[in-house]
Every structure is written in structure tokens, then in C-alpha cells.
Amino acid sequence: xxLLEQSPQFLSIQEGENLTxxxxxxxxxxxxxxxxxxxxxxxxxxxxxxxxxxxxxLKRLTFQFGDARKDSSLHITAAQPGDTGLYxxxxxxxxxxxxxxxxxxxxxxxxxx
Amino acid sequence: xxxxxxxxRYKIIEKRQSVAFWCNPISGHATLYWYQQILGQxxxxxxxxxxxxxxxxxxxxxxRFSAERLKGVDSTLKIQPAKLExxxxxxxxxxxxWGGDTEAFFGQGTRLTxx
Numbered sequence: 001x002x003l004l005e006q007s008p009q010f011l012s013i014q015e016g017e018n019l020t021x022x023x024x025x026x027x028x029x030x031x032x033x034x035x036x037x038x039x040x041x042x043x044x045x046x047x048x049x050x051x052x053x054x055x056x057x058l059k060r061l062t063f064q065f066g067d068a069r070k071d072s073s074l075h076i077t078a079a080q081p082g083d084t085g086l087y088x089x090x091x092x093x094x095x096x097x098x099x100x101x102x103x104x105x106x107x108x109x110x111x112x113x
Numbered sequence: 114x115x116x117x118x119x120x121x122r123y124k125i126i127e128k129r130q131s132v133a134f135w136c137n138p139i140s141g142h143a144t145l146y147w148y149q150q151i152l153g154q155x156x157x158x159x160x161x162x163x164x165x166x167x168x169x170x171x172x173x174x175x176x177r178f179s180a181e182r183l184k185g186v187d188s189t190l191k192i193q194p195a196k197l198e199x200x201x202x203x204x205x206x207x208x209x210x211w212g213g214d215t216e217a218f219f220g221q222g223t224r225l226t227x228x
Contacts (some may be wrong), residue, residue: 006155018138034216042117042204042219043156088155099144099208100169103155 003027004091004104012110016078021107023089024071030094032072033101034063037086046074079111115139117220119205125226131193134223138187138207144168146217147180147190148204156204162188195227 016035022054023032031050034110035043049065056063062075072089082098118137126132138145143164148156159178162168165185173180177196182188192199201221208215 004155042206043219044219045216048216086153090155094220099163099215100158100161101146101206102158103148105152106155108153 004089004102006087006089006104006107007101007108009105010108010110012112014112015080017111019076019079019109021074021087021089021109022071022072023073023104025091026070027093028069029091030069031092032065032069033090033092034074035088035090035103037088039107042090043086048068077111078107081111081113084109084111117205117207117218119203119220119223121223122221123224123226125228126169126195128197128227129194131191132195132225133189133191134203134205134225136188136190136205136220139209139218141209142207142218143185143210144208144217145182146204146206147188148206150202150204150222152201159190159203180191192225196227197227200225200227 005024013019031048033048034046036046037043047063052067052069054065060077064073087107090101120135124132145162147159149159150156159173160169160180162182165182178192180190202224204219204222206217206219208217
């Protein structure tokens, strides 16, 4: 079973601060996704990265896939209270496990006004 | 476009009772997943279907959990008998056909409490 370790598990910051969430594994993934989940809802996809070294930007969010496709990071600039939620990374191992999404344990982000 | 529908939203049962959850994926989506999410943790894959065939059920506790997707459309997940540690949110997700940049769409989940 391939594991994804997310850090930190909890993050409590003030509005306007920057933050980075990390997702690490000893395994290679063919693609990696980031989701955001609000209480009482299912996860919603933010981005998919598929190429080693790839960087994608979504407004104030920047996602990076490691060169070796084993790790990823999510950076939020000037966090807002609306960014509060559970952030999850999920990897697809590919090969015989094609399409099997393995999730990290999540990072609970709280942004205080 | 309608999203992934799940029912019920909430269920409270006593331990050793049985329970079933239902999922209707987005129309045309070939891949369907059931995940278990314990409070404050990431979802754990229980079973993955491709049309009506099982792709992966390696983490499904088969002594008490079962799932089916008979016609390749909607799916049911059953627990019999339930244990206290089964208390969690059960999420259903679907995607069109997995391939690189495919997005998985999740339902709102069923929150199960076993007392």
C-alpha cells in the first residue's frame, strides 16, 4: 500500500499570512491531485499535476509536483478565511493500480479574520 | 449536470445491526469508488468499480462489508454486522474514465454513527 504523508496536520494562521502544505511519499505516482473539503461535504478537486517538476497556479494557490513525482506542495498566498478547510492530496500509482486514488491524512487549515 | 447522489445523509444504528448505503454516480461515469473517512482524516479507499466489475477491494473488510454495482450504474455498500469502529463518513465518488487529468467527483457522504 502506497502512503502519502501530509504535513502539517493542523495549521492555524491569521488572514493575510502565507502557508505551505506538504505531501510526501517514498513511492512514485503517475499523477497527484489536491482536494479541498468543507465540513459536511465531499472533497472537491483543486488541481491535478502529472509531470515531474510541474507547477500550476490557481489564483492565490500554487501547486508543485516534485521532480521525482514522489512529493508535492501547496502554497497559499495571503490566506483568507474562505480558505479554511481540510486539504487533501491524493495520488494515482498508475500501472496495475491505475485509477486507484490514495489519499493523505489531510491538513486542517483555519484562517482567522 | 447532476452530481453524485448518496443516501441516506445520516444513519444511527446499534452495534451488530446492519446498514446499507446507496450511491448514484454522475451519468456516464464508468469508475465508481467507495471511501471511508474517519473524522479529521483522509478518505480510505474501500472498493473501486470499473463499470460493474471490481478493480480493487483489497482494503474492504470482507467479513462484514460488501458492495455491488450490478448494472454498472448505481451502487450499494452494506455493513453486516456493524461495529463501533465503523462510525465514519462513507463517501462515494465517480469519474468518467480514469486517465491522467480525470477528476473524481464526490457525493456529500453518509455519516454513520454506531452506538
